[in-house]
Amino acid sequence: KQEVTQIPAALSVPEGENLVLNCSFTDSAIYNLQWFRQDPGKGLTSLLLIQSSQREQTSGRLNASLDKSSGRSTLYIAASQPGDSATYLCAVRRRDDKIIFGKGTRLHILP
Amino acid sequence: SAVISQKPSRDICQRGTSLTIQCQVDSQVTMMFWYRQQPGQSLTLIATANQGSEATYESGFVIDKFPISRPNLTFSTLTVSNMSPEDSSIYLCSVVWDRRGEQFFGPGTRLTVL
Helix, strand or coil: CCCEEEECCEEEEECCCCEEEEEEECCCCEEEEEEEEECCCCCEEEEEEEECCCCEEEECCEEEEEECCCCEEEEEECCCCHHHCEEEEEEEEECCCCEEECCCEEEEEEC | CCCEEEECCEEEECCCCCEEEEEEECCCCCEEEEEEECCCCCEEEEEEECCCCCCEECCCCCCCCCCEEEEECCEEEEEECCCCHHHCEEEEEEEECCCCCCEEECCCEEEEEC
């Protein structure tokens, strides 16, 4: 059974700092891994998608890495801004197309 | 990417009634899903909406409680039947858009049951 864990559950950092969010999964037989952002009371916005054959993806200030063998992914946010405050969710897609979500990391960037 | 809309965006309903949520996608997609997000929790998959056939439900979810329709490749509905306060959640429609398997979500429907 695939389980997805995100650490930490919550994080507060001063504006301008670089930060890392962690995601781990128990079964390495995944099709892809996706990072999302969710603002309070809203839907999910796709940030980055990493295929199982890839090691990392970058978009602007965001960089996501994938180490399938160890069951880990990280989301790196550079030069954080107050607008980055949100909940960040990691989701893995199994080879049977089921998508399993972590519980998310609530990020608060302090102005 | 796919553009997904949901109606209604929010509703407040009385116990015992039913609500139907609509999901519209601007392009044809094969894979469409319905999720529930209870307050303070992550997303739980309710079912996969299959075009032209019965939805595939996850463990803990049944058709009588959450009937789903998918008449074509751009539209689906989820009905929350005989509602109770425990059904108060955000309900989200999602599609897998392309061969890479990227998933996109609608804006969600916030349901409060009194």
